Amino acid sequence: MKLIFLGPPGAGKGTQAAIVSEKLSIPTISTGDMLRAAIAAGTEMGKQAQTYMDKGHLVPDEVIIGMVVERVSRPDCQKGYILDGVPRTIAQAEALEAHGIRFDHVLSIESLDDTVIGRLTGRRVCPNCRAIYHIKGHPTKVEGICDVCGTKVVQRADDTPETVRERLEVYHTLTAPLKDFYRERGLLREVKDTGTVADTNRGIMEILEGK
16 A cells, blocks of 8 residues: 655644554555655755755655655565655645555644644654654653753754744645545545544544445
């Protein structure tokens, strides 16, 4: 099964993709993770991408599409995969189609802007082990210190209030139109962000199981 997860930043796409990936035994392809890995490794692509990501802007299409096309050609994707974070524009969706990449379902997680802002601006991450926390919903046991490895947690550059609002503006302008693109192809299914991971996932699995 080949899937796309759409939705604004902070809607829980990555969390839901990880759960569905485990349930269906197919890999999740997260462009965000691939880009952050490139940044951490100091590659040329990573350096170029960093300036865009830190400002909440989109990374150029040719970089993203090239990464995805290469990734889905690997053996672990032969039984299906989940795309998380791509496509983000009509142009990217058309580029994937041009490469012969087709999907079974496109799932749009519907979240309110206020919900997203509260979720992302309160998020903290461990730069060492990458554990994720939230100052209200899932705080560290010792304030500011990772429960897992004891490293000081930080706020990602793209989680500041100003950048989150910029990311939302980018989403509404460039990414939201993808819903109509895939709706016209009979692939779009909307899932309400219920506020709990389990309930949102239940709605997703009902769609995938044809209920």
